[in-house]
Amino acid sequence: MSEQIIAKKAAIVEEVVEKFSNAASALVVDYRGLTVEEVTDLRKQLREAGVEMRVIKNTFLRRAADKAGYEGLDEAFVGPTAVAFGSEEDSTAPARVMVKFAEDHEALEIKAGMIDGKVISLDEVNALAKLPNREGMLSMLLSVLQAPVRNFAYAVKAVADSKDESAA
Incomplete structure (x- = not known):
């Protein structure tokens, strides 16, 4: 092979390493059996959802995963492979979209997942898909934090109302 071709391939691997490093989460899927319209959808x-999906050669993916330090993903890089990279804003988005799509389209197979630098199992991918997005989680947290104050306010109001009734 010429040095020019080797340099191009090395650049592709470095680009994929950067994608793995910058992604909050990633899913490796087999899209074999999906029609063009289904893949487009x-x-x-x-x-x-703010997720980038790329179809990348398995040899490039293996090298990039090794360079990025993700052991355990090599088994997933067999056959037609696409990788969905999630952003920091919503690390659950790839799992949510892919699991929902896989429920409707049996041809889509989720092979492996990665979140915050760790390889996760398919059960963990399914659990991740059930989590709400970042805004939903922050809303739930805010609700939990407000509950004690709200309950205290109700208690104070109830005491004040009972004092008013006994005074009347």
């Missing part, structure tokens, strides 16, 4: 749903 999946890409559209992923794009709307």
Whole structure:
């Protein structure tokens, strides 16, 4: 092979290493059996969720995963492979979109997942898909934090109301 081709391949591997390093989460899927329209629809749903999906050669993925320090993903890089990279804003988005799409389209197979630098199992991917997005989690946290104050306010109001009734 010429040095030019080797340099191009090395650049692709470095780009994928950067994608793995910058992604809050990633899912490796087998899209074999999906029609062009279904893949287009999946890409559209992923794009709307802020997720980038790329089809990358398995040899490039293996090298990039090794360089990025993700052991355990090599078994997933067999056959037609696409990787969905999630952003910091919503690390659950790839799992949510892919699991929902896989429920409707049996041809889509989730092979492996990665979140915050750790390889996760398919059970963990399914659990991750059930989590709300970042705004939903912050809303739930705020509700939990407000509950004691709200309950205290109700208690004070109830005491004040009972004092008013006994005074009347």
